[in-house]
Amino acid sequence: MSVFPFTAIVGQDEMKRAMILTAIDPTIGGVLVFGDRGTGKSTAVRGLAQLLPPIQAVAGCPVNSARPEDCPDWAEVSDRSMVARPTPVIDLPLGATEDRVTGALDIERALTRGEKAFQPGLLARANRGYLYIDEVNLLDDHIVDLLLDVAQSGENVIEREGLSIRHPARFVLVGSGNPEEGELRPQLLDRFGLSVEVVSPRDVETRVEVVRRRDAFDRDRAGFIAQWAPEEAALRARILAARARLADIATPNTALHDCASLCIALGSDGVRGELTLLRAARAVAAWEGAGSIGRDHLKSVAPSALRHRLRRDPLDEAGSSARIARQLDEVLP
Incomplete structure (x- = not known):
């Protein structure tokens, strides 16, 4: 059965990137x-x-x-x-x-x-x-x-x-x-x-583009898939290249300290948060063609890796994403 191309999905960049990162490194x-x-x-x-x-x-x-x-x-x-x-x-x-x-x-x-x-x-x-x-x-x-x-x-x-x-x-x-x-x-x-x-798109142009692509897919599935085939092939090739680079990505001690400091500041239980954050940052580095894990890589995946590991704080009404953003500014400026 033909399915809607991954690269044709409008927006939802964090979701698509998370799935790509697990394709690069399933661990x-x-x-x-x-x-x-x-x-x-x-x-x-x-x-x-x-x-x-x-x-x-x-x-x-x-x-x-x-x-x-x-x-x-x-x-x-x-x-x-x-x-x-x-x-x-x-x-x-x-x-x-x-x-x-x-x-x-x-x-x-x-x-x-x-x-x-x-x-x-x-x-x-x-x-x-x-x-x-x-x-x-x-x-x-x-x-x-x-x-x-x-x-x-x-x-x-x-x-x-x-x-x-x-x-x-x-x-x-x-x-x-x-x-x-x-x-x-x-x-x-x-x-x-x-x-x-x-979340659902809030602006008119984005919603129009979602409807336009879905309608084009429903009207001519084979043609729509063929139209997006080059983008699908390019993304597949980039995933394979990132997989090949993954083992060679250096992990400096500063990255380990950053992971631990952030998780301690957020009150994350255990060390699964640090391990996931480190692996995800390494996959981002491989995806971007970098030679080692940098602070920017850690900061870019910290919300995805940690937001579901935080304990609820009855004295803090901010959501998990806001709490992580605040700690990133303080701990990893």
Whole structure:
């Protein structure tokens, strides 16, 4: 199915950049996108799927193994040749059962052949890719707990119905939602590397351009996609170039001190904030072609990396973004 091109999305620059940064360095963690309905949240995620470079995977492997020897025995894969696959972007529906998410006994094989075999779930398909949850704040608690376990270990373990199965499940978690419909559990909130807030355009010209592009896409999808193909190819090439530079980006001690000082000033718990801020700044440096992490890189991603990690201060009515901006001015002038 054809989807709206990522590069054709009007505005929402912070959201698009957060997704690009996780494409450059998936260890940054997931992206949480909160905002009004109809602001391009799901459109951006689906556009990301066709934008991202393909991965090399074992042809018949259900968990997208990067090497033939990594394909699990339970998969009983006969074709272990390497093929190019689109980077997985898997939807996790709100009503999904635990069996559908983690995988379960293959009932058809059990009934027809009397064999116990494993039917992989959504976590297997999302390995080495993205797992997308729309309305993530409405996700059932037991699925949240399951995702927390897998996100922590990078492995999906199933022990039931006589099965003892494990497989890698390393993915970038992307969640979107409307804050008016409920808050996200703190444990899951902390698992997202970056958090962005999106709002509806407030000026006429921007809204007109959004409508114009969407209407052109709906009227002639193939033509619209072809029109934006050069921009998509250029962005894909830039992401690949940034990935290649990432390992060579220098990390001066001043950058580490800046990360720690800012997180202490904001009262961020633990060190996950510093790690995420550092990784995101390194990805920005690679994206911009810099040789080392600078203070400007840290300041540009600090709101996305830290706004969802701040404790509420009943004596401070300013929002998280305003608090971060204030501390950036004081701590990292």
